[in-house]
Amino acid sequence: MTDYRSMWTELGLDLEKHDILLGALPGMYEGIFLSQDDRPEGMAYFDFVIGEIHGLRVKELMDHKASGGKVIGLFCVFVPEDLILAAGAIPVGLCAGTQFSVPDAEEVLPRNTCALIKSSFGFKVGRTCPYVQASDFVIGETTCDGKKKMYEILAEYHPTYVMEVPNKKTPLGRELFLEELRSLKTKLETETGVTITAERLADATALVEAKRAALRRLHNIRKARPVPISGLDALLVTQIAFYDDPARFTEKVNNLCDELEGRIARGEGVASANAPRILVSGSPMAVPNWKLHRILEDSGATVIGEESCTGTRYFGSALAENDGTLAGQLKAIADRQLETHCACFTPNDERIEDVLTLAKDWQADGVVHYTLQFCHTFANEAVKIERALAGENIPLLRIETDYSDEDMGQIKNRVDAFLKMIRG
Ligand code: SF4
Numbered sequence: 001m002t003d004y005r006s007m008w009t010e011l012g013l014d015l016e017k018h019d020i021l022l023g024a025l026p027g028m029y030e031g032i033f034l035s036q037d038d039r040p041e042g043m044a045y046f047d048f049v050i051g052e053i054h055g056l057r058v059k060e061l062m063d064h065k066a067s068g069g070k071v072i073g074l075f076c077v078f079v080p081e082d083l084i085l086a087a088g089a090i091p092v093g094l095c096a097g098t099q100f101s102v103p104d105a106e107e108v109l110p111r112n113t114c115a116l117i118k119s120s121f122g123f124k125v126g127r128t129c130p131y132v133q134a135s136d137f138v139i140g141e142t143t144c145d146g147k148k149k150m151y152e153i154l155a156e157y158h159p160t161y162v163m164e165v166p167n168k169k170t171p172l173g174r175e176l177f178l179e180e181l182r183s184l185k186t187k188l189e190t191e192t193g194v195t196i197t198a199e200r201l202a203d204a205t206a207l208v209e210a211k212r213a214a215l216r217r218l219h220n221i222r223k224a225r226p227v228p229i230s231g232l233d234a235l236l237v238t239q240i241a242f243y244d245d246p247a248r249f250t251e252k253v254n255n256l257c258d259e260l261e262g263r264i265a266r267g268e269g270v271a272s273a274n275a276p277r278i279l280v281s282g283s284p285m286a287v288p289n290w291k292l293h294r295i296l297e298d299s300g301a302t303v304i305g306e307e308s309c310t311g312t313r314y315f316g317s318a319l320a321e322n323d324g325t326l327a328g329q330l331k332a333i334a335d336r337q338l339e340t341h342c343a344c345f346t347p348n349d350e351r352i353e354d355v356l357t358l359a360k361d362w363q364a365d366g367v368v369h370y371t372l373q374f375c376h377t378f379a380n381e382a383v384k385i386e387r388a389l390a391g392e393n394i395p396l397l398r399i400e401t402d403y404s405d406e407d408m409g410q411i412k413n414r415v416d417a418f419l420k421m422i423r424g
């Protein structure tokens, strides 16, 4: 196995803490993923990526930097990867899903902040994430209040640029967002020394669109009964989309989909055709947050979709036809990004429609609404989602949790009762 310690030292990681973090991963991964029955062979690549989580990909980023390129960290799907790639830079998702980095964050941020914000911030202050260390700067966004305020503090530790995302998709809000993309383009050109031309942007968009299309293909495959891939594995694939090389990732997802389509043709699945089919909707699940999927699938359910930013909100929409000019492409990218039906918008009725459509078209027997504690936008929006689903006689279970394992038993009991009700 390659020794990356000199690279981690160069990145300024706290090696002692980092060893503890990496030491815990193989056992956890083995217990959650490798122990599953009937895994598709195509998952071997994604297992490899996780096995190299702080190794090979980080080395690729460092090689890119050594040849004069930039690496840029992101926390939200509103920031368009295409624009960054068009500037010759590599975007990496920095949202984090582990309790490990939370205590470091709580030395600075209030405890009653959502775990995703704390975990992401804690990785920077604790110096345990090579991706944030490798990034030349990070791009935050004005989505939820907790993130906005965290970015102000993060800027004391790391170069941080914040782009504005409107609260409403009015014509004024759309114009504001388009103007923000123009400003981001200027910022990227200044930082990289690369001029973003129409050709460069079209090439970058083709790469990103191919990745999104592959993820949509995988998502559509999960309509099958029995479903040919576990929710855990499908979630893992989407989580990896945020930091892997896009062209390589797309090829591997399409290979996996070829295999899964073969399984469907043979009537093979990872669970019985009668296993309760659950749609998960709500806050994003950044790697390595596998808590809810694990509980659901250990309890006999099969997760058939994620209405989430580590799910359909990330890859659901495709770029519209445009005139190919730089202005036309930017406008199309702005429109595509604003198709992300995040709870930070008001009103956000499109998200309610999305959940209903997914639940019906993917034949969900129930929906689990997942909210991270202290995430007020998703917690409040759950009220409307529950009402809409009740109108269609689709049961909903609301789960509010964080990244710790303390409430796993309690969640398991609630999930068991929910599945019993569905089976009954
Ligand atoms: S939930 Fe909202 S704020 Fe969070 S990543 Fe998604 S779009 Fe961004």
Ligand code: SF4
Pocket (backbone or CB within 6 Å): 114, 115, 116, 117, 143, 144, 145, 146, 147, 283, 284, 372, 374, 375, 376, 377, 378
């Ligand atoms: S889960 Fe909620 S509170 Fe946490 S970062 Fe996302 S929108 Fe903000």
